[in-house]
Every structure is written in structure tokens, then in C-alpha cells.
Amino acid sequence: MPCFSKLLYGSLVLIVFLLTGCASTSALYSNTFVKPASRISKINIVYIESRLSSQGSKSTNEFFDIGYTDLPELFGERVPIVLGLNNIQAEYATFKRVDLGKAQQAEIIKWANNAPDTMILTLQVIDGNVVSGPRTPRTTTLNFQANLTDPKTRLRQWTGQFRVKFVAPPVGKNGFDNASVDNLLKNVLEQLAKDEFISLANSQVVMPSLQQNAKGTSQ
Numbered sequence: 001m002p003c004f005s006k007l008l009y010g011s012l013v014l015i016v017f018l019l020t021g022c023a024s025t026s027a028l029y030s031n032t033f034v035k036p037a038s039r040i041s042k043i044n045i046v047y048i049e050s051r052l053s054s055q056g057s058k059s060t061n062e063f064f065d066i067g068y069t070d071l072p073e074l075f076g077e078r079v080p081i082v083l084g085l086n087n088i089q090a091e092y093a094t095f096k097r098v099d100l101g102k103a104q105q106a107e108i109i110k111w112a113n114n115a116p117d118t119m120i121l122t123l124q125v126i127d128g129n130v131v132s133g134p135r136t137p138r139t140t141t142l143n144f145q146a147n148l149t150d151p152k153t154r155l156r157q158w159t160g161q162f163r164v165k166f167v168a169p170p171v172g173k174n175g176f177d178n179a180s181v182d183n184l185l186k187n188v189l190e191q192l193a194k195d196e197f198i199s200l201a202n203s204q205v206v207m208p209s210l211q212q213n214a215k216g217t218s219q
Contacts, residue, residue: 030160048124066175
């Protein structure tokens with residue numbers, strides 16, 4: 001009887017998992033190149049938008065399905081909310097990697113030089129994959145790299161890698177939204193705090209409430 005109960009419970013969990021889909025975010029790696037003299041309270045965040053490509057003919061559509069192209073706007077909405085709740089002032093900008101030539105690099109430097117004492121945190125997707133099978137739901141994995149750079153020296157102070165994974169339900173789709181972007185930012189802040197670049201109240205990231213999420217969506 002106990003074995004049957006465990007089997008039934010496991011089956012119910014699997015059914016719920018398949019019907020609702022799943023999204024997860026995790027920190028993979030970090031490295032400190034230069035220790036900060038003091039904790040950071042201001043960060044300029046740049047999201048570098050990459051054009052994703054794959055050998056699979058359906059991959060482009062699948063990346064669109066998870067709302068990848070919505071990320072610049074989502075970051076623009078969520079960065080001030082999440083970082084503001086954690087007492088970190090932040091400015092945000094986005095640049096397309098395909099345009100990241102000398103002119104764009106000069107624009108980033110010019111943008112950064114408006115606040116030369118403020119570190120620059122760049123976020124970018126470096127790779128990923130889409131896996132699906134006849135008996136398994138489609139799983140999309142994207143790996144983000146975060147680099148913290150001193151605009152005065154133009155040298156990296158810190159780097160981290162983070163993974164976002166979406167397991168799609170059999171019906172409908174699962175992808176980037178307020179919660180998933182908030183969780184990615186949460187992982188980045190937690191790692192920066194662990195590596196002694198920022199301070200967090202009670203050593204925890206304060207997350208937006210449902211009301212703040214709704215407000216961010218309506219803006």
C-alpha cells in the first residue's frame with residue numbers, strides 16, 4: 001500500500017508538471033577578478049541582444065515561442081523594480097550585438113561616462129539549445145553571461161553564468177515573463193552578494209509583490 005501511494009503521488013506530480021509547464025533559473029559559475037573597495041549601490045545595466053541561430057529548422061520559431069524577443073522590454077520594466085526593492089540604483093539600456101561595432105561601443109562608453117563611478121553590468125545569452133522528443137515535452141535552455149566592468153579602467157571586475165530552462169506543457173507554451181526575468185535578476189544579485197560586490201538586507205533578495213508585478217505589466 002505505501003508503495004502504491006508513492007507511485008500514485010509520483011504520477012500526480014508528473015501530470016501536474018506536464019500540464020502546467022516548468023521554468024527554472026540557476027547560477028552556474030562566477031569569478032572575481034578585482035575585489036571591490038566597498039559595496040556597490042549603483043549599477044548601469046546593459047542587455048546585449050544576440051540573434052539566436054541553430055542547426056535545427058524549427059529552433060528560431062521555438063525561441064520566439066518562449067518570448068526571447070521580449071527580453072529587452074522585460075528587462076527595461078523589471079530592472080528598476082527588482083533592483084530598487086534591494087536598494088540598488090540602476091539605469092538600463094539595450095544594444096543589439098549585430099550592431100555592436102565601434103559606433104555602438106562608443107555609445108556604450110559615452111552612456112557609461114555619464115556616471116563614471118557607476119559599474120556596468122552586461123547581460124547576454126551566450127548559448128542554448130532546444131530538445132524535444134515524442135514522449136517528452138520541449139525543453140529550452142538558455143545560458144546567460146553577466147560581466148561587471150569598471151568604466152574608468154574598462155576592465156572586468158566580475159563574471160557569472162546563469163541558466164534559464166523552460167519545460168513546455170503539451171498544450172500552450174511557457175516562456176519569459178515578469179516572474180522568470182525577476183528570478184534571473186534575483187540569481188544575479190544573490191551571486192553578486194555572495195561574491196561581496198553588493199549588500200542585501202538580511203542576506204536575501206527582496207522580490208516584487210503580485211501588485212508590483214501587475215503594475216509592471218500594465219506600464
